Amino acid sequence: MTSTSESSLHAHTMPDLLQASASLSPSNASISKGSFSTDVSIEAAGLDTVYRRHGRVDLVPMPSDSPSDPLNWPAWRKNLLLGIVAAHAMQGPFSAGKLIPRSPTGATPADELNSDKGMVIPAFTDFSQDFNISLNKAAYLISVPILFLGIFPILWSPISERIGRRPVYLISALVSAACAFAGAYCTSYNTLMVTRIFQAIFICPPQSTGACTVSEMFFEHERGRKMGVWTLLVTIGALAAPLVVGYLVELKGWRTEFYLLAAIHLTIFFLHLFFGPETLYPERSLPSKELEQEKCEAPQSEIKWYDQYIGFRIYSKEPFHVREILRPFAMIVRPVVVLPSLAYAITCAYTSVLMSVLVPSIFGEIFHLTSGQVGLQFIALTVGAVIGELLAGRGSDMLVNWRTKRAGGKRLPEYRLLLAYPGFIFSFIGLIVWGVQLQNATPGVWNVTPDIGSGIALFGLQLVTTVCATYSIESYVPETKDVSAFIVLTRQIFAFIAPFYLPIPFASWGNARAAGLFASLIGLATFMVLACQIWGPAMRRWKTLKNCCR
Secondary structure, three states: OOOHHHHHHHHHOOOHHHHOOOOOOOOOEEEEEOOEEEEEOOOOOOOHHHHHHHOOOOOOOOOOOOOOOHHHOOHHHHHHHHHHHHHHHHHHHHHHHOOOOOOOOOOOHHHOEEOOOOEEOOOOHHHHHHHOOOHHHHHHHHHHHHHHHHHOHHHHHHHHHHHOHHHHHHHHHHHHHHHHHHHOOOOOHHHHHHHHHHHHHHHOOHHHHHHHHHHHHOOHHHHHHHHHHHHHHHHHHHHHHHHHHHHHHHHHOOHHHHHHHHHHHHHHHHHHHHHOOOOOOOOOOOHHHHHHHHHHOOOHHHOOOOHHHHOOOOOOOOOOOHHHHHHHHHHHHOHHHHHHHHHHHHHHHHHHHHHHHHHHHHHHHHHOOOHHHHHHOHHHHHHHHHHHHHHHHHHHHHHHHHHHHHOOOOOOHHHHHHHHHHHHHHHHHHHHHHHHHHHOOOOOOOOOHHHHHHHHHHHHHHHHHHHHHHHHHHHOHHHHHHHHHHHHHHHHHHHHHHHHHOHHHHHHHOHHHHHHHHHHHHHHHHHHHHHHHHHHHHHHOOHHHHHHOO
């Protein structure tokens, strides 16, 4: 395992050639590092092909001269694959959050009460009637898969390091489509639970390996924007589910959800099959070194474009070791990973998860909405997240690039964190507005103000999500798969536990006071990011932590 110092070296202290300005001509460049400055010919350094292809040579990581290198792919191919992988990653939370069973005729979610606990729960009437189970037991069809979505990315990461990303994505989409299709024909609770668990196991790989794919295709100066696309679709997955299937379930029943899910996963399989080349590229070397090896290697022009679609290779024959599974857990001793992950998980739990769980019950109780009408309330959350990402990705990249120039070319991951603070503020304000407006709402008369609050909250959440995830990954780029797996695990643990206690304060204290409680916890999460802002560079240098994560 690469140590902390090696991670920093890989990302920030590449050879002096990486410091060349993008505005330099192909024939001459002034390259500097610290006090060192000299004139270097780009051709002599072997960077002429890089310059012609990218228009600049200050690239991290430095691409090879091979057209097969994912860093050298055309922008359209990179962005198309990014969209496919992000849509694939979206299916995990989408499939977990899509179960919105139909209420009986004339009934609202508020009519389904848990008399033992004295609180409103979402309407799982179809499952209760079809399988002869309690409403509480039906709810496990959502909560149990959420837990598996957090655990199994840790197992898929070492597999993708051995056989590549593309085979893992293909297996994931195809098997999860089969599981979804099987779920539509289940006639018992136990068989449906089994299909849901296996579906979660096989749909989860892109939630961790997706970050690796982004890092393998895009350069450091654009990573925040591209990583934001991936995090955005993961965020809106659970929000889009009730919006998409609300009226479908109301009119056709719960089995149609699984037909729809199987069709989506099968579509993603064919998109990967025809438009998703392999991104794992361990052969990358600096262009200058390639020039030295040119005589003893086959010409790059002999590499066919279709090899990355139909070829299969074993990238590593090392036997599996338990430490590969435990390695993401070792991130808990790295503050610059664990603190942003906790801040993100807390904010996500008390905005996205909280509203996904409580909107059906609270809006049904207050405004007497049907399942389809409840689904429409998620439009505001989705719009808020999309607008937030428009600022989070591009804005954080611009902020980092601007601060790097002002620092004389020295780039630190902490430069990105400034944009997280407005995210916490908007999440805090949005949750308060949501709770207070629901508290003051007139029963039976719908109004848009709670939805405005939820949109503001998700706008803030997406700022926090993109900034915190990208910061943690940039801190340890060579260990992207372990960092992203830890982030996913942390988020899913909070998402699994939160629904068990979130309804209690809302039922006991009222919507306004309960929202204030959880907003204050979001405020506390802000200090976790602040600690990284102040001590992050020093914490990455702690020798004890380097050794623990080897």
